[in-house]
Amino acid sequence: MFFRPTLYRRTEYWQGLRDLAPQAPGIAAWGLMTGVAMVKSGMSVFEAVAMTMLVFAGSSQLAAIPLLVAGAPAWVILATGFCVNLRFVVFSLHLRPYLMHLPRWQRMCHGYFTADITYVLFTRHYPHPANTDDERTGQEAYLAGNYFLNWTSWIVASLLGVGLANLIPPEWGLGFAGILCLLGIQCSLASSRMRMLSAAVAGVAAVVAYHLPLKLNIVVAIAVAVILCLTVEKFRPAPKVAA
Amino acid sequence: MNATDLWSLAVIVGLAFVTVLTRSFFFISSKSWHLPHCAQRGLQYAPIAALSAVVIPEIITVQGELVSTWQDARLYAAVAGAAAYFWRRDVLITILGGMAVYLPLHLGLGW
Numbered sequence: 001m002f003f004r005p006t007l008y009r010r011t012e013y014w015q016g017l018r019d020l021a022p023q024a025p026g027i028a029a030w031g032l033m034t035g036v037a038m039v040k041s042g043m044s045v046f047e048a049v050a051m052t053m054l055v056f057a058g059s060s061q062l063a064a065i066p067l068l069v070a071g072a073p074a075w076v077i078l079a080t081g082f083c084v085n086l087r088f089v090v091f092s093l094h095l096r097p098y099l100m101h102l103p104r105w106q107r108m109c110h111g112y113f114t115a116d117i118t119y120v121l122f123t124r125h126y127p128h129p130a131n132t133d134d135e136r137t138g139q140e141a142y143l144a145g146n147y148f149l150n151w152t153s154w155i156v157a158s159l160l161g162v163g164l165a166n167l168i169p170p171e172w173g174l175g176f177a178g179i180l181c182l183l184g185i186q187c188s189l190a191s192s193r194m195r196m197l198s199a200a201v202a203g204v205a206a207v208v209a210y211h212l213p214l215k216l217n218i219v220v221a222i223a224v225a226v227i228l229c230l231t232v233e234k235f236r237p238a239p240k241v242a243a
Numbered sequence: 244m245n246a247t248d249l250w251s252l253a254v255i256v257g258l259a260f261v262t263v264l265t266r267s268f269f270f271i272s273s274k275s276w277h278l279p280h281c282a283q284r285g286l287q288y289a290p291i292a293a294l295s296a297v298v299i300p301e302i303i304t305v306q307g308e309l310v311s312t313w314q315d316a317r318l319y320a321a322v323a324g325a326a327a328y329f330w331r332r333d334v335l336i337t338i339l340g341g342m343a344v345y346l347p348l349h350l351g352l353g354w
Contacts, residue, residue, distance in 0.1 A: 026333070026334075026335045029335050029338075030334065030335060030338075033338060039245070042245050043245055043251070044245040044246055044247040044251075045245075046247045047245075047247050047251050047252065047255060050252060050255050050256075051255045051258070054255060054256060054258070054259035055255060055258045055259050055262055056259075056262055057258075057261075057262045059294070060258060060261065060262065061258070063293065063294065063297045064254070064258055066297065066301060067297075068251055068254060074250075074253065074254050074257060077254050077257075077258070078254070078257050078258065078261055080293055080296075080297065081258050081261045081262075082261050082264075082265060083289045083290060083292070083293035084290060084293045084294060084297075085261060085262065085265035085266070085290075086265065086286055086289050086290045086293075087286075087290050088262075088265040088266040088268070089265050089268040089269070089286060090286055091266070092265070092266060092267055092268040092269040092270055093268075093269040093278075095269075095270065096269045096270045099270050100270060100273070104271065104273070107267060107270045107271070108263055108267045108270075108271060110267075111263065111266040111267030111268075111270065112262060112263045112266055112267065114266055115266075171350075172346070172349070172350060173316075173345070173349050174342075176317060176320065176341075176342070176345055177338050177341075177342055179298055179301045179302065179317075179321075180320065180321070180324045180337055180338045180341035180342065180345075181334060181337070181338050182294050182297060182298045183298050183302075183321060183324050183325060183328075183337060183341070184324065184328050184333075184334035184335075184336075184337030184338060185294060185334055186291060186294040186295055186298060187325055187328040187329065187337065188328070188332070188334065189290055189291040189294070190291065192287075194287070194288065195287065195288060195291050198287075198288040198289075198291050198292045198295070199291045199292065199294070199295040200295070201292070202291070202292035202293070202295040202296045202299075203295040203296065203298070203299030203300075204299075205296070206295070206296035206297075206299055206300050207299060207300050207303065207304055207307075207309065210300055210304060210307035211307055217296070217300070218293070218296045218297060221292065221295070221296035222289060222292045222293050222296055225288060225289075225292035225295070225296075226285050226288045226289050226292055229287075229288040230281060230284055230285060230288070233284060
C-alpha cells in the first residue's frame with residue numbers, strides 16, 4: 001500500500017513514481033473527460049463521485065454509463081464491466097508470482113490499484129519476480145509508488161471534471177468524448193485480424209439485437225463474437241497475439 | 244441536476260467489486276490453477292467485443308434505429324478519432340481528434 005512507510009521510504013517507490021510521471025498528464029486528461037462524461041450522460045454528481053472513488057477503471061466506467069442511464073439490469077452492467085476488464089485477468093496471471101508472498105488482502109489491494117499503465121511499466125521494469133525478501137519489497141515499493149501517482153492523477157482530474165461538468169451546456173454533447181475514449185481503447189486492442197473480426201461481429205450483433213429487452217444486446221453481441229472467433233480459430237490456427 | 248438513486252449506487256459498488264475481482268483474479272486464491280484452453284482463447288476476444296458492443300450502437304444508431312442521414316456529426320468524429328488513433332497510437336489523441344471534428348459539425352452545423 002502506498003501509505004506504508006516500509007514502502008515509501010524505499011528508493012524504488014520514488015523510481016516507480018518518477019517512471020509514471022510522463023504519463024500523468026494523459027491519465028489526468030482522460031480522467032477529466034470521464035468526469036465530465038459521467039455527469040453529462042445523466043448521472044448525479046454524487047453517483048459520479050462515488051463511481052470515481054470506488055470503481056477506478058475508466059473503460060468499465062465509460063461502458064457502464066450508457067447502460068446505467070438506460071436502466072439496464074444490474075447483472076448486464078456488471079457482466080459488461082467484467083468483460084471490458086478481462087484484460088486485467090490476463091495481467092493478474094502475469095503478476096501472480098510477484099505478489100504471492102504477501103497476505104491475501106494486500107495482494108488484492110495491490111491488484112485493485114494496478115491499472116493498465118502501472119502493469120506495463122512494472123513488468124517492463126521488472127521482467128522477472130524477485131528472489132530475495134529485500135528485492136521483493138523493492139518491487140512492491142516500485143509498484144506502490146507507480147500506482148500511487150496514477151491513482152492520484154486519475155482521481156483528482158475526474159473529480160475536477162465532475163465539478164466542471166455542470167458549467168458546460170449539455171447541447172455541446174461532450175458525453176460523446178466518452179465514446180471516443182472507448183473507441184480509442186478498442187483500436188488499441190485491435191492487434192490481430194481475429195480481434196478485429198471479434199469487434200466487427202460484436203458491433204453488428206449489438207445493433208441487430210438492439211431491441212432486445214434489458215440491454216441484452218450487449219451480452220448477446222459478446223457471446224456471438226467470442227463463439228464465432230473460437231469457431232474460426234478451430235478451422236484456422238490462430239496467429240500469435242499480445243495478451 | 245440529475246437525481247441519485249440507490250439502485251445506481253448499488254450497481255456502482257458492484258462495479259467496484261468487479262474491478263477488484265478482475266485485477267486480482269489469479270492471486271485471490273493461494274492455490275495454483277490453470278485456465279482451460281478455450282477460456283484462455285476467449286480472453287483474447289471478449290474485451291474488444293464488449294467495447295465494440297457498447298461503442299458501435301452509440302455511433303451509428305439513434306435509440307437502436309440506424310442513422311438515416313449522413314448529416315450526423317458522430318459518424319465523422321468516429322472516423323476521425325479512429326484515424327487519429329492509428330496515426331499516433333494514443334487514446335488521448337483519439338479523443339482530441341474526434342472532438343475536433345465533432346464539435347464544429349455538432350455546434351456549427353447542428354448535425
